[in-house]
Amino acid sequence: MQFSLVIQTSFLGDVVLTTPLLAELAHRGPVHVVATPAGAPLLARNPDVAGVSIYDKRGSARGVGGLATVAGELSAARSRAAANGASDAVAYLAQGSVRSAALARLAGFRARVGFTTSAGRWLYTRRVPYRDDRHHAERLWSLAAESPNVAPSREQLRPRLFPGGAEREAVDRLLGSSGDVSTPLVALAPGSVWATKRWPYYADLAQRLSPRARVAIVGAKDDAPLAAEIAAAAGETTVDATGKLSLLGSAELIRRCALLVTNDSSPQHLASAMGTPTVTVFGPTVPEFGFGPLAPRSETAGVAGLDCRPCDRHGPQQCPLGHWRCMRDLSPDAVAALVASIDGRHR
Numbered sequence: 001m002q003f004s005l006v007i008q009t010s011f012l013g014d015v016v017l018t019t020p021l022l023a024e025l026a027h028r029g030p031v032h033v034v035a036t037p038a039g040a041p042l043l044a045r046n047p048d049v050a051g052v053s054i055y056d057k058r059g060s061a062r063g064v065g066g067l068a069t070v071a072g073e074l075s076a077a078r079s080r081a082a083a084n085g086a087s088d089a090v091a092y093l094a095q096g097s098v099r100s101a102a103l104a105r106l107a108g109f110r111a112r113v114g115f116t117t118s119a120g121r122w123l124y125t126r127r128v129p130y131r132d133d134r135h136h137a138e139r140l141w142s143l144a145a146e147s148p149n150v151a152p153s154r155e156q157l158r159p160r161l162f163p164g165g166a167e168r169e170a171v172d173r174l175l176g177s178s179g180d181v182s183t184p185l186v187a188l189a190p191g192s193v194w195a196t197k198r199w200p201y202y203a204d205l206a207q208r209l210s211p212r213a214r215v216a217i218v219g220a221k222d223d224a225p226l227a228a229e230i231a232a233a234a235g236e237t238t239v240d241a242t243g244k245l246s247l248l249g250s251a252e253l254i255r256r257c258a259l260l261v262t263n264d265s266s267p268q269h270l271a272s273a274m275g276t277p278t279v280t281v282f283g284p285t286v287p288e289f290g291f292g293p294l295a296p297r298s299e300t301a302g303v304a305g306l307d308c309r310p311c312d313r314h315g316p317q318q319c320p321l322g323h324w325r326c327m328r329d330l331s332p333d334a335v336a337a338l339v340a341s342i343d344g345r346h347r
Helices: 012-026 063-083 098-106 136-144 165-176 202-209 221-234 247-255 266-274 332-346
Strands: 002-007 031-035 051-054 088-093 111-115 126-128 185-189 214-217 259-263 278-281 299-301
Touching (some): 002 012, 002 063, 002 098, 063 088, 088 098, 088 136, 165 247, 185 202, 185 266, 202 332, 214 221, 259 266, 259 332, 266 278, 278 332, 299 332
Parallel strands (some): 002 031, 002 088, 088 111, 111 126, 185 214, 259 278, 278 299
8 A cells, every 4th residue: 555645736726637646646545635725625525635734835834944844744644654554655746846845855755756847856766757748637647657658548637626515505505696597607717816817808708698698707806806897797697706605616616507718727627627618718828738628528719820829838917018919819709609619519
């Protein structure tokens, strides 16, 4: 039996895309995950996760003292697993910083697996090629692959989240207070922490969708101004969930929707985990980076033929050239056509 440690302290979407790796490792024995305070709730009730350590690397666990404290917690978990019959202990560095690698080493994990391109690779005992031509869920899954020639099945790459009763009740209350429950729901996720990733035409799209669907707006509290603009265009039956649901609550709401339209941000990964068809709008980034939607019948939208695209791995706060054509030139009609194509296939 193997005790696996997975360190994933990157963005929320990365946590979701790590769940196929967790499922693969769970076949070998208990899996312990290190996550940020924001990312840890996404792992609630996951049957592939035996334990979670929260690493608040920019807060309470900042600095060498915090690193040592978390390392001590992981060392204790490793010792408990050994006492319960785990003959091996392997750390998988899904987040590739030197700090993450040092954490695994300080915790006493002699076997440490990570990517050849990671900053902390000099502390790894096994290095796995980082495949630019693969989806990130597959890249992460490959950390556990016993052979580089083994390709995962679609089911093996399916992200998984597990909303519970509290999340279902929260969504029930939200939908129950928003009018007609017989009309299909279409979720819109207009926000992103990266300004250039925010497609500017969600209100126009909502106006086009409102005659045949009820619009639900997913996002954080900071997205409330965007939600107000969309709700004004879509009408009084709009469900504004911004800032009103947890991450797993948002996943549960997305699960109940016929489809999701989102920027290249974490809601698309929630939809992938819940199996909801998705139209993802890509501007400064592209699906070829490996972060496109994985749910069946999903589509991606973007402006082809721009020499400046892609301009960044994440998306800058401002367009480097000042024109932002990668988003401004993508019309609401083009995205509405993709929505209609998914809806047609769904019927």
